[in-house]
Amino acid sequence: MLILLIGCGNNDKKEVSDPEDGIETQEEVPEKDETPEEADKTTDDISKIGISMPTKSLQRWNQDGSYMQEMLTEAGYEVDLQYAGDNDISLQVSQVENMITSGCDVLVITAIDASSLSEVLKSAEEKNIHVIAYDRLILNTDALSYYVTFDNEVVGELQAQYIVDALDLDESDEPHNIELVAGAPDDNTANFFWTGSMRVLEPYLESGQLIVPSGQTAQEQAATIEYSMEESQKRMENLISAQGYGSEGTELSAVLAVNDSTANGVTNALIAAGLTAENFPVITGQDCDIASMKNILNGTQSMSVFKDTRDSSARVVKMVESIASGQEVEVNDTETYDNGNGIVPAYLCDPVSCTIDNYEELLIESGYYTYDDLDVEP
Numbered sequence: 001m002l003i004l005l006i007g008c009g010n011n012d013k014k015e016v017s018d019p020e021d022g023i024e025t026q027e028e029v030p031e032k033d034e035t036p037e038e039a040d041k042t043t044d045d046i047s048k049i050g051i052s053m054p055t056k057s058l059q060r061w062n063q064d065g066s067y068m069q070e071m072l073t074e075a076g077y078e079v080d081l082q083y084a085g086d087n088d089i090s091l092q093v094s095q096v097e098n099m100i101t102s103g104c105d106v107l108v109i110t111a112i113d114a115s116s117l118s119e120v121l122k123s124a125e126e127k128n129i130h131v132i133a134y135d136r137l138i139l140n141t142d143a144l145s146y147y148v149t150f151d152n153e154v155v156g157e158l159q160a161q162y163i164v165d166a167l168d169l170d171e172s173d174e175p176h177n178i179e180l181v182a183g184a185p186d187d188n189t190a191n192f193f194w195t196g197s198m199r200v201l202e203p204y205l206e207s208g209q210l211i212v213p214s215g216q217t218a219q220e221q222a223a224t225i226e227y228s229m230e231e232s233q234k235r236m237e238n239l240i241s242a243q244g245y246g247s248e249g250t251e252l253s254a255v256l257a258v259n260d261s262t263a264n265g266v267t268n269a270l271i272a273a274g275l276t277a278e279n280f281p282v283i284t285g286q287d288c289d290i291a292s293m294k295n296i297l298n299g300t301q302s303m304s305v306f307k308d309t310r311d312s313s314a315r316v317v318k319m320v321e322s323i324a325s326g327q328e329v330e331v332n333d334t335e336t337y338d339n340g341n342g343i344v345p346a347y348l349c350d351p352v353s354c355t356i357d358n359y360e361e362l363l364i365e366s367g368y369y370t371y372d373d374l375d376v377e378p
Helices: 036-041 059-074 089-099 121-126 152-166 188-207 230-243 260-271 290-298 309-325 359-364
Strands: 048-053 078-083 106-107 130-134 146-148 176-180 254-257 305-307 346-349 352-354
Touching: 048 089, 048 290, 059 078, 059 309, 078 089, 089 121, 106 146, 106 309, 121 305, 130 309, 146 152, 146 309, 152 188, 152 254, 152 305, 152 352, 176 230, 176 260, 230 260, 260 290, 290 305, 290 359, 309 346, 352 359
Parallel strands: 048 078, 048 106, 106 130, 130 146, 146 346, 176 254
Antiparallel strands: 305 352
Protein backbone atom coordinates (compact mmCIF):
# COMPACT_ATOMS: atom_id res chain seq x y z
CA MET A 1 0.00 0.00 0.00
CA LEU A 2 1.09 3.57 -0.64
CA ILE A 3 2.44 5.38 2.42
CA LEU A 4 0.70 8.76 2.59
CA LEU A 5 2.07 11.94 4.10
CA ILE A 6 -0.99 13.90 5.12
CA GLY A 7 -0.27 17.61 5.42
CA CYS A 8 -3.79 18.83 6.16
CA GLY A 9 -4.35 20.74 9.35
CA ASN A 10 -5.68 18.82 12.32
CA ASN A 11 -7.71 21.80 13.44
CA ASP A 12 -10.41 21.48 16.05
CA LYS A 13 -14.08 21.70 15.24
CA LYS A 14 -14.83 24.94 13.48
CA GLU A 15 -16.66 27.56 15.48
CA VAL A 16 -19.84 28.92 13.97
CA SER A 17 -19.82 32.69 13.60
CA ASP A 18 -21.84 34.77 16.03
CA PRO A 19 -24.93 36.41 14.53
CA GLU A 20 -23.87 39.65 16.23
CA ASP A 21 -20.98 39.78 13.78
CA GLY A 22 -23.48 40.16 10.97
CA ILE A 23 -22.96 36.65 9.64
CA GLU A 24 -25.91 34.30 9.73
CA THR A 25 -25.33 30.88 11.20
CA GLN A 26 -27.01 27.64 10.35
CA GLU A 27 -28.95 25.83 13.03
CA GLU A 28 -27.17 22.82 14.41
CA VAL A 29 -28.60 19.76 12.73
CA PRO A 30 -28.21 16.31 14.27
CA GLU A 31 -26.11 13.85 12.31
CA LYS A 32 -28.07 11.36 10.27
CA ASP A 33 -28.75 8.04 11.94
CA GLU A 34 -26.72 5.22 10.45
CA THR A 35 -28.86 2.55 8.85
CA PRO A 36 -27.87 -1.13 8.90
CA GLU A 37 -27.04 -0.91 5.21
CA GLU A 38 -24.70 2.03 5.84
CA ALA A 39 -23.08 0.20 8.73
CA ASP A 40 -22.26 -2.68 6.37
CA LYS A 41 -20.49 -0.39 3.91
CA THR A 42 -17.15 -0.64 5.67
CA THR A 43 -17.10 -4.41 5.18
CA ASP A 44 -17.52 -4.19 1.41
CA ASP A 45 -14.68 -5.14 -0.91
CA ILE A 46 -13.47 -1.72 -2.06
CA SER A 47 -11.57 -2.07 -5.33
CA LYS A 48 -12.83 0.48 -7.88
CA ILE A 49 -12.92 4.23 -7.34
CA GLY A 50 -14.76 6.70 -9.56
CA ILE A 51 -13.48 10.29 -9.67
CA SER A 52 -15.69 12.96 -11.25
CA MET A 53 -14.05 16.33 -11.94
CA PRO A 54 -15.92 19.35 -13.35
CA THR A 55 -13.65 20.54 -16.15
CA LYS A 56 -10.19 20.36 -17.68
CA SER A 57 -10.17 24.07 -18.48
CA LEU A 58 -8.80 24.99 -15.04
CA GLN A 59 -5.34 23.87 -13.94
CA ARG A 60 -6.67 23.14 -10.44
CA TRP A 61 -8.93 20.25 -11.48
CA ASN A 62 -6.37 18.71 -13.80
CA GLN A 63 -3.91 18.57 -10.92
CA ASP A 64 -6.41 17.27 -8.38
CA GLY A 65 -7.65 14.51 -10.66
CA SER A 66 -4.12 13.45 -11.58
CA TYR A 67 -2.92 13.44 -7.97
CA MET A 68 -5.81 11.27 -6.79
CA GLN A 69 -5.57 8.91 -9.75
CA GLU A 70 -1.84 8.39 -9.21
CA MET A 71 -2.14 7.89 -5.45
CA LEU A 72 -5.09 5.52 -5.67
CA THR A 73 -3.51 3.50 -8.48
CA GLU A 74 -0.29 3.14 -6.49
CA ALA A 75 -2.39 2.03 -3.52
CA GLY A 76 -3.78 -0.81 -5.65
CA TYR A 77 -7.19 0.49 -6.68
CA GLU A 78 -8.76 0.59 -10.12
CA VAL A 79 -9.56 4.21 -10.95
CA ASP A 80 -12.13 5.68 -13.33
CA LEU A 81 -11.29 9.38 -13.72
CA GLN A 82 -13.76 11.46 -15.73
CA TYR A 83 -13.90 15.17 -16.61
CA ALA A 84 -17.30 16.66 -17.43
CA GLY A 85 -16.31 18.55 -20.56
CA ASP A 86 -16.26 22.25 -19.76
CA ASN A 87 -18.53 22.32 -16.71
CA ASP A 88 -21.27 20.34 -18.47
CA ILE A 89 -23.79 19.49 -15.74
CA SER A 90 -25.75 16.91 -17.72
CA LEU A 91 -22.51 15.20 -18.77
CA GLN A 92 -21.36 14.98 -15.17
CA VAL A 93 -24.68 13.44 -14.11
CA SER A 94 -24.34 10.88 -16.92
CA GLN A 95 -20.74 10.09 -16.01
CA VAL A 96 -21.61 9.58 -12.34
CA GLU A 97 -24.50 7.32 -13.36
CA ASN A 98 -22.11 5.24 -15.48
CA MET A 99 -19.66 4.98 -12.57
CA ILE A 100 -22.45 3.65 -10.38
CA THR A 101 -23.58 1.05 -12.92
CA SER A 102 -20.01 0.02 -13.81
CA GLY A 103 -19.24 -1.15 -10.30
CA CYS A 104 -17.46 1.70 -8.56
CA ASP A 105 -17.31 1.14 -4.80
CA VAL A 106 -16.46 4.74 -3.89
CA LEU A 107 -17.27 7.95 -5.74
CA VAL A 108 -15.19 11.11 -5.33
CA ILE A 109 -17.06 14.04 -6.84
CA THR A 110 -16.36 17.73 -7.37
CA ALA A 111 -19.82 18.90 -8.35
CA ILE A 112 -20.36 21.52 -11.03
CA ASP A 113 -23.76 22.36 -9.56
CA ALA A 114 -24.22 21.58 -5.87
CA SER A 115 -27.85 20.48 -6.34
CA SER A 116 -27.71 18.61 -9.64
CA LEU A 117 -26.58 15.21 -8.38
CA SER A 118 -29.16 14.43 -5.70
CA GLU A 119 -31.31 12.27 -7.99
CA VAL A 120 -28.53 10.17 -9.54
CA LEU A 121 -26.94 9.61 -6.14
CA LYS A 122 -30.06 7.82 -4.95
CA SER A 123 -28.75 4.84 -6.94
CA ALA A 124 -25.40 5.11 -5.17
CA GLU A 125 -27.15 5.03 -1.82
CA GLU A 126 -29.21 1.99 -2.83
CA LYS A 127 -26.00 0.17 -3.81
CA ASN A 128 -24.24 1.21 -0.58
CA ILE A 129 -21.61 3.11 -2.55
CA HIS A 130 -19.59 5.56 -0.49
CA VAL A 131 -19.68 9.13 -1.80
CA ILE A 132 -16.99 11.68 -0.93
CA ALA A 133 -17.65 15.29 -1.93
CA TYR A 134 -14.36 16.90 -2.90
CA ASP A 135 -13.88 20.65 -2.44
CA ARG A 136 -17.54 21.44 -3.21
CA LEU A 137 -20.33 20.23 -0.95
CA ILE A 138 -23.09 18.24 -2.68
CA LEU A 139 -26.51 19.36 -1.49
CA ASN A 140 -29.86 17.68 -0.82
CA THR A 141 -28.81 14.04 -0.68
CA ASP A 142 -28.52 11.34 1.98
CA ALA A 143 -25.92 9.51 -0.12
CA LEU A 144 -23.02 11.72 0.92
CA SER A 145 -20.60 9.98 3.28
CA TYR A 146 -17.82 12.52 3.75
CA TYR A 147 -16.56 15.89 2.58
CA VAL A 148 -12.91 16.82 1.95
CA THR A 149 -12.09 20.46 1.41
CA PHE A 150 -10.00 23.36 2.62
CA ASP A 151 -11.21 25.77 5.26
CA ASN A 152 -12.83 28.04 2.71
CA GLU A 153 -13.89 30.77 5.12
CA VAL A 154 -10.22 31.09 6.00
CA VAL A 155 -9.48 31.42 2.26
CA GLY A 156 -11.72 34.49 2.14
CA GLU A 157 -10.22 35.84 5.35
CA LEU A 158 -6.68 35.51 3.99
CA GLN A 159 -7.59 37.37 0.81
CA ALA A 160 -9.37 40.17 2.65
CA GLN A 161 -6.69 40.53 5.31
CA TYR A 162 -4.06 40.88 2.61
CA ILE A 163 -6.01 43.85 1.22
CA VAL A 164 -6.35 45.40 4.69
CA ASP A 165 -2.62 45.11 5.29
CA ALA A 166 -1.53 46.18 1.80
CA LEU A 167 -3.66 49.34 1.97
CA ASP A 168 -2.63 49.98 5.59
CA LEU A 169 -6.27 50.41 6.57
CA ASP A 170 -5.62 50.07 10.29
CA GLU A 171 -3.06 52.88 10.33
CA SER A 172 -4.67 55.36 7.93
CA ASP A 173 -8.08 56.96 7.44
CA GLU A 174 -7.52 57.44 3.70
CA PRO A 175 -10.43 56.04 1.63
CA HIS A 176 -9.75 53.49 -1.09
CA ASN A 177 -11.80 52.21 -4.02
CA ILE A 178 -12.35 48.47 -4.24
CA GLU A 179 -14.37 46.15 -6.47
CA LEU A 180 -15.52 42.66 -5.53
CA VAL A 181 -15.41 39.53 -7.70
CA ALA A 182 -17.19 36.53 -6.16
CA GLY A 183 -17.45 32.86 -7.09
CA ALA A 184 -19.95 30.84 -9.10
CA PRO A 185 -23.59 31.29 -8.02
CA ASP A 186 -24.25 27.53 -8.14
CA ASP A 187 -21.20 26.59 -6.05
CA ASN A 188 -21.93 26.27 -2.35
CA THR A 189 -18.23 26.77 -1.61
CA ALA A 190 -18.41 30.32 -2.96
CA ASN A 191 -20.61 31.21 0.00
CA PHE A 192 -17.83 30.31 2.41
CA PHE A 193 -15.26 32.39 0.49
CA TRP A 194 -17.63 35.35 0.60
CA THR A 195 -18.50 34.94 4.27
CA GLY A 196 -14.83 34.83 5.24
CA SER A 197 -13.83 37.86 3.19
CA MET A 198 -16.80 39.97 4.26
CA ARG A 199 -16.14 39.18 7.92
CA VAL A 200 -12.84 41.01 7.49
CA LEU A 201 -13.87 43.76 5.05
CA GLU A 202 -17.28 44.80 6.40
CA PRO A 203 -15.95 47.13 9.13
CA TYR A 204 -13.95 49.05 6.53
CA LEU A 205 -16.86 49.15 4.08
CA GLU A 206 -19.16 50.43 6.83
CA SER A 207 -16.67 53.09 7.95
CA GLY A 208 -16.11 54.37 4.42
CA GLN A 209 -12.44 53.48 4.33
CA LEU A 210 -13.29 51.06 1.53
CA ILE A 211 -15.67 52.29 -1.15
CA VAL A 212 -17.23 50.18 -3.90
CA PRO A 213 -17.91 52.79 -6.63
CA SER A 214 -20.02 50.38 -8.69
CA GLY A 215 -22.31 49.74 -5.73
CA GLN A 216 -22.07 46.01 -6.48
CA THR A 217 -21.61 44.89 -2.89
CA ALA A 218 -23.95 41.87 -2.77
CA GLN A 219 -22.60 38.41 -3.49
CA GLU A 220 -25.19 37.93 -6.23
CA GLN A 221 -24.04 41.11 -7.98
CA ALA A 222 -20.38 40.11 -7.79
CA ALA A 223 -20.85 36.44 -8.75
CA THR A 224 -18.90 34.96 -11.67
CA ILE A 225 -20.49 32.14 -13.66
CA GLU A 226 -18.28 29.02 -13.54
CA TYR A 227 -15.42 31.14 -12.15
CA SER A 228 -14.85 32.04 -15.78
CA MET A 229 -11.88 34.21 -16.70
CA GLU A 230 -13.81 35.50 -19.69
CA GLU A 231 -16.82 36.47 -17.58
CA SER A 232 -14.58 38.17 -15.03
CA GLN A 233 -12.78 40.07 -17.76
CA LYS A 234 -16.05 41.25 -19.33
CA ARG A 235 -17.33 42.46 -15.99
CA MET A 236 -14.10 44.30 -15.23
CA GLU A 237 -14.16 45.91 -18.67
CA ASN A 238 -17.68 47.14 -17.93
CA LEU A 239 -16.58 48.50 -14.56
CA ILE A 240 -13.63 50.29 -16.17
CA SER A 241 -15.97 51.89 -18.67
CA ALA A 242 -18.62 52.83 -16.12
CA GLN A 243 -16.31 54.05 -13.35
CA GLY A 244 -13.45 55.44 -15.41
CA TYR A 245 -10.75 53.28 -13.86
CA GLY A 246 -7.37 53.71 -15.50
CA SER A 247 -3.93 55.23 -15.21
CA GLU A 248 -5.35 58.69 -15.98
CA GLY A 249 -8.79 58.14 -14.48
CA THR A 250 -10.37 56.98 -11.25
CA GLU A 251 -7.93 55.16 -9.01
CA LEU A 252 -8.78 51.57 -8.19
CA SER A 253 -6.91 50.46 -5.09
CA ALA A 254 -7.94 46.82 -4.83
CA VAL A 255 -9.95 44.00 -6.37
CA LEU A 256 -11.06 41.12 -4.19
CA ALA A 257 -10.90 38.33 -6.78
CA VAL A 258 -12.12 34.98 -5.48
CA ASN A 259 -9.67 32.78 -7.40
CA ASP A 260 -6.93 32.86 -9.98
CA SER A 261 -9.09 32.48 -13.08
CA THR A 262 -11.21 35.49 -12.07
CA ALA A 263 -8.05 37.37 -11.07
CA ASN A 264 -6.58 36.72 -14.53
CA GLY A 265 -9.69 38.18 -16.13
CA VAL A 266 -9.38 41.31 -13.98
CA THR A 267 -5.68 41.61 -14.81
CA ASN A 268 -6.31 41.28 -18.55
CA ALA A 269 -8.92 44.03 -18.49
CA LEU A 270 -6.73 46.41 -16.48
CA ILE A 271 -3.71 45.87 -18.72
CA ALA A 272 -5.90 46.60 -21.75
CA ALA A 273 -6.96 49.82 -20.00
CA GLY A 274 -3.33 50.93 -19.83
CA LEU A 275 -2.35 50.02 -16.29
CA THR A 276 1.11 48.63 -15.61
CA ALA A 277 2.76 46.92 -12.67
CA GLU A 278 3.73 50.35 -11.33
CA ASN A 279 0.11 51.48 -10.84
CA PHE A 280 -1.74 48.17 -10.53
CA PRO A 281 -4.29 47.71 -7.75
CA VAL A 282 -3.99 45.00 -5.14
CA ILE A 283 -5.50 41.84 -6.66
CA THR A 284 -6.13 38.65 -4.73
CA GLY A 285 -6.51 35.11 -6.01
CA GLN A 286 -6.67 31.46 -5.05
CA ASP A 287 -5.06 28.19 -6.22
CA CYS A 288 -1.57 29.43 -7.19
CA ASP A 289 -2.11 28.57 -10.85
CA ILE A 290 0.99 29.00 -13.00
CA ALA A 291 -0.45 31.96 -14.93
CA SER A 292 -1.26 33.78 -11.71
CA MET A 293 2.09 33.01 -10.14
CA LYS A 294 3.74 34.56 -13.20
CA ASN A 295 1.51 37.61 -12.72
CA ILE A 296 2.53 37.81 -9.06
CA LEU A 297 6.18 37.72 -10.10
CA ASN A 298 5.68 40.49 -12.68
CA GLY A 299 3.59 42.68 -10.39
CA THR A 300 0.11 42.32 -11.92
CA GLN A 301 -1.35 40.18 -9.14
CA SER A 302 -0.61 40.54 -5.45
CA MET A 303 -1.29 37.19 -3.81
CA SER A 304 -2.93 33.83 -4.22
CA VAL A 305 -4.18 31.46 -1.55
CA PHE A 306 -2.19 28.23 -1.77
CA LYS A 307 -4.30 25.12 -1.33
CA ASP A 308 -1.85 22.24 -1.55
CA THR A 309 -4.02 19.75 -3.39
CA ARG A 310 -1.45 17.02 -2.82
CA ASP A 311 -2.61 17.15 0.79
CA SER A 312 -6.34 17.12 0.06
CA SER A 313 -5.89 14.37 -2.53
CA ALA A 314 -3.92 12.30 -0.03
CA ARG A 315 -6.70 12.87 2.51
CA VAL A 316 -9.20 11.35 0.06
CA VAL A 317 -6.97 8.31 -0.41
CA LYS A 318 -6.62 7.93 3.35
CA MET A 319 -10.43 8.02 3.65
CA VAL A 320 -10.78 5.34 0.97
CA GLU A 321 -8.25 3.12 2.73
CA SER A 322 -10.00 3.60 6.08
CA ILE A 323 -13.33 2.66 4.51
CA ALA A 324 -11.78 -0.38 2.82
CA SER A 325 -10.18 -1.62 6.03
CA GLY A 326 -13.20 -0.97 8.22
CA GLN A 327 -11.36 1.62 10.29
CA GLU A 328 -12.86 4.84 11.58
CA VAL A 329 -12.55 7.62 9.00
CA GLU A 330 -10.71 10.63 10.39
CA VAL A 331 -12.60 13.94 10.20
CA ASN A 332 -12.05 17.24 11.99
CA ASP A 333 -15.39 19.00 11.50
CA THR A 334 -18.75 17.50 12.45
CA GLU A 335 -20.72 20.72 12.88
CA THR A 336 -20.37 23.09 9.95
CA TYR A 337 -21.47 21.43 6.72
CA ASP A 338 -25.21 20.86 6.47
CA ASN A 339 -26.11 19.75 2.95
CA GLY A 340 -29.84 20.14 3.50
CA ASN A 341 -30.33 16.53 4.57
CA GLY A 342 -28.03 16.56 7.58
CA ILE A 343 -24.54 17.33 8.78
CA VAL A 344 -21.79 15.85 6.60
CA PRO A 345 -18.60 14.87 8.46
CA ALA A 346 -15.71 16.75 6.90
CA TYR A 347 -11.96 17.04 6.84
CA LEU A 348 -10.68 20.58 6.38
CA CYS A 349 -7.15 21.23 5.14
CA ASP A 350 -5.30 24.47 5.84
CA PRO A 351 -4.88 27.18 3.16
CA VAL A 352 -1.88 29.54 3.18
CA SER A 353 -1.33 32.99 1.70
CA CYS A 354 1.27 32.94 -1.09
CA THR A 355 3.08 36.10 -2.23
CA ILE A 356 6.27 37.06 -4.00
CA ASP A 357 7.98 36.89 -0.60
CA ASN A 358 7.24 33.26 0.24
CA TYR A 359 6.45 31.51 -3.06
CA GLU A 360 9.83 29.79 -3.19
CA GLU A 361 9.34 28.19 0.21
CA LEU A 362 5.73 27.18 -0.45
CA LEU A 363 5.89 26.14 -4.10
CA ILE A 364 9.46 25.49 -5.20
CA GLU A 365 11.05 23.93 -2.12
CA SER A 366 7.99 21.73 -1.58
CA GLY A 367 8.23 20.40 -5.14
CA TYR A 368 4.85 21.76 -6.19
CA TYR A 369 6.48 23.73 -9.04
CA THR A 370 9.95 24.12 -10.48
CA TYR A 371 11.60 27.41 -11.37
CA ASP A 372 11.20 26.41 -15.01
CA ASP A 373 7.43 26.08 -14.52
CA LEU A 374 7.33 29.75 -13.53
CA ASP A 375 9.90 30.92 -16.09
CA VAL A 376 12.26 32.27 -13.46
CA GLU A 377 15.94 31.76 -12.74
CA PRO A 378 16.84 30.01 -9.46
